[in-house]
Amino acid sequence: MSFQNQSVSTLLELSLWIIAGKPSLYQHGFVKLPPRVKSKLLQILSKRGLLNDENIRSCLHKFTRELELTDCDISDSGLEEIAKACNLLQKLDLNSPKQTRDNVTNNGVISIARSCATLQVLYLRRCSNISDAAIAKVAISCRYLRFLNLGGCPMISDGSLNALAINCWVLESVNVSSTNISDVGVLTLCKGKCRVSLREFHMAKCRDITDKSVVTVARCCPKMQILIFHGCPKVTEASRSALEDMINRNVKNVKHITWTVY
Structure with missing residues (x-):
């Protein structure tokens, strides 16, 4: 019996790989597939970077929990389809x-936030048209957000960190490297609801970050494991003592720290 099950599974995988080779020929039939098969097809198409605004709707189903779209050509239109079909989404x-x-803007992210209250992981690195308005909506609507990547989003500033500080109490990881945050936003976040849960903070290449931010993170976030702030031109040697104190207090948990002293 186990051999037969393995054979059927292999045949299914081979069939999906063939279909995924030319999705434009078969996408109208995707909608009739059962959720389990759609999930496998989503995984294959996403790995190949073949999901787009036209075919993603046919592959989605209400039990979809995770979507890996890093190599896919998805715009606000595709995000709106995701919002309509996947209100139980946990990772995007x-x-x-x-x-x-x-091609992803505030409109698309806000549509996700409105429909996907269970979202826990949101990665938006280098989405250049995302601003604080979208992240504020995410923070308000997705209270169980745990991992957020906004690295390389030039319109992100302290407004995003303020919204996260007020609303997201289980936040574990934040990446705001190469954004326009400042000490004000970092201080607010590290004294907000997530100060106890925050384990990873990336704020590299932020020109307005100073020693104040480093000291605040070191003193206010007892579970901090990864702290990245290299390439911040206003950080000086004064941060070293705060980092040493943090490591001494949390020597078993600290995993990685990188910084540049100017």
């Missing part, structure tokens, strides 16, 4: 691996 990865992603 739109990180752009190399170039900026400019």
Whole structure:
């Protein structure tokens, strides 16, 4: 019996790989597939970078929990389809691996936030048209958000950190590297609801970050494990003592710290 089940599974996988080779020919039939098969097809198409605004609707189903779209050409239109079909979504990865992603804007992210209250992981690295307005909506609507990546989003500033501080009490990881945050936003976040849960903070290459931010993170976030703030031109040697104190207090948990002293 186990051999037969393995054979059927292999046949299914082979069939899906063939279909995924030319999704435009078969996408109208995707909608009739059962959720389990759609999930496998989503995984294959996303790995190949073949999901787009036209075919993603046919692959989605109400039990979809995770979407990895880093290599896929998805815009606000595709995000609206996701919002309509996947109100139980927990993870959405739109990180752009190399170039900026400019076809995702506040409108698409806000539509996700409105429909997907269970969202826990949101990755938007290099989504250049995302601003504080979208992240504020995410923070208000997705109270169980745990991981957020906004690295390389030039319109992100202290407004995003303020919204997260007020609303997201289980936040564990934040990446705001290469954004326009300042000490004000960092201080607010590290004294907000998530100060106890925050374990990872990336704020590299932020030109307005000073020693105040480093000291605040070191003193206010007892579970901090990863702290990245290299390439911040206003950070000085004064941060070293705060980092040493943090490591001494939390020597078993601290995993990675990188910084540049100017």
